[in-house]
Amino acid sequence: MKEIVVATKNAGKVAELAAALAPLQIAVKSVSDYGAIEEPEETGTTFTDNALLKARYYAQATGRACLADDSGLEADGLGGEPGVYSARFAGPGATDRANNEKLLAELNARPGAARTARFRCVLAFCDTNGQVLTADGTCEGIIIEEGQGSGGFGYDPLFFMPEYRKTLAEMTVAEKNAVSHRGRAVQVMVKQLAGYFS
Numbered sequence: 243m244k245e246i247v248v249a250t251k252n253a254g255k256v257a258e259l260a261a262a263l264a265p266l267q268i269a270v271k272s273v274s275d276y277g278a279i280e281e282p283e284e285t286g287t288t289f290t291d292n293a294l295l296k297a298r299y300y301a302q303a304t305g306r307a308c309l310a311d312d313s314g315l316e317a318d319g320l321g322g323e324p325g326v327y328s329a330r331f332a333g334p335g336a337t338d339r340a341n342n343e344k345l346l347a348e349l350n351a352r353p354g355a356a357r358t359a360r361f362r363c364v365l366a367f368c369d370t371n372g373q374v375l376t377a378d379g380t381c382e383g384i385i386i387e388e389g390q391g392s393g394g395f396g397y398d399p400l401f402f403m404p405e406y407r408k409t410l411a412e413m414t415v416a417e418k419n420a421v422s423h424r425g426r427a428v429q430v431m432v433k434q435l436a437g438y439f440s
């Protein structure tokens with residue numbers, strides 16, 4: 243059967259990736275459909291390393307073709323931090339709220355620091371034969387002083403896109419997928435997967 247497992251423990255990513263994969267008309271599963279699989283340690287220093295590490299790990303653990311996502315925020319005023327450490331910015335297992343508070347505190351501690359930032363996403367697909375596909379995407383924005391909106395996840399309420407006059411948290415899943423780092427990466431990946439599954 244043609245199917246793909248969205249290999250992430252992040253429910254926000256699952257929703258965005260599942261919506262974007264729908265045109266492939268293949269079964270989209272989530273890792274939670276394959277029992278209690280522990281999260282791998284994300285030891286890579288680049289988004290690509292971690293995306294590949296997660297895709298290979300979950301393909302092995304589920305015995306299915308898996309699509310993993312490694313992503314994060316690069317704040318120019320913080321020299322590109324938190325980057326690959328975005329999920330753990332305020333410490334291991336940090337909540338989105340704690341990460342957002344730390345981001346604002348760090349930027350506010352540097353008066354005059356740039357508020358520009360970008361999200362990066364690398365997607366890695368790995369099948370049970372070890373065949374790998376990758377795709378990446380970025381999106382540019384500005385870190386605002388106070389959160390706006392309740393959609394999305396992570397730093398979305400603080401990430402304002404001037405051309406749309408909205409934060410990512412003020413967009414629907416479809417709107418966010420049309421402009422986001424993940425949306426851009428998955429559009430490229432969908433084209434590759436259409437060939438893979440044909």
Ligand SMILES: O=c1[nH]c(=O)c2ncn([C@@H]3O[C@H](COP(=O)(O)OP(=O)(O)OP(=O)(O)O)[C@@H](O)[C@H]3O)c2[nH]1
Nearest residue numbers: 250251252311312313314315328329395396397398
């Ligand atoms: O506001 C946001 N909108 C986004 O669209 C987005 N994409 C990534 N991020 C941040 O970067 C971390 C990824 O870390 P990450 O790739 O290790 O994922 P994760 O640990 O959440 O799940 P998993 O896929 O590893 O299971 C996330 O937790 C978030 O803090 C985002 N924040």
Ligand SMILES: [Mg+2]
Nearest residue numbers: 281284312329
């Ligand atoms: Mg992670």
